[in-house]
Amino acid sequence: MMPMCHIEKFKKIIMKKTKVVHRKLGKEQALGLAYKEDKEIHLDERMVGKEYLTTAIHELLHIHLPKFSEKQVDLLSRKLGNDLWNLKIRRVDEG
Numbered sequence: 080m081m082p083m084c085h086i087e088k089f090k091k092i093i094m095k096k097t098k099v100v101h102r103k104l105g106k107e108q109a110l111g112l113a114y115k116e117d118k119e120i121h122l123d124e125r126m127v128g129k130e131y132l133t134t135a136i137h138e139l140l141h142i143h144l145p146k147f148s149e150k151q152v153d154l155l156s157r158k159l160g161n162d163l164w165n166l167k168i169r170r171v172d173e174g
């Protein structure tokens with residue numbers, strides 16, 4: 080079998096569906112968590128607005144860009160959160 084090229088590895092990583100779990104993250108003392116191997120993120124269900132948006136981006140960046148450092152993810156998620164918020168991107172309650 081031919082070795083996978085860089086873009087094929089990247090596609091394999093990002094094509095797997097990311098599972099999102101909303102729950103209270105009290106004892107973890109975090110607003111969000113990312114489980115890279117399982118492609119699963121947990122978001123504190125009490126968050127709203129820009130905090131929710133930025134935290135969701137943060138945890139998704141950990142999943143999709145696993146080599147980024149915590150500081151890189153933190154800076155980029157704040158930047159993208161601000162940009163998307165300014166574009167009026169909002170969470171829609173599907174309930």
Ligand SMILES: [Zn+2]
Pocket residue numbers: 137141149152
């Ligand atoms: Zn993080």
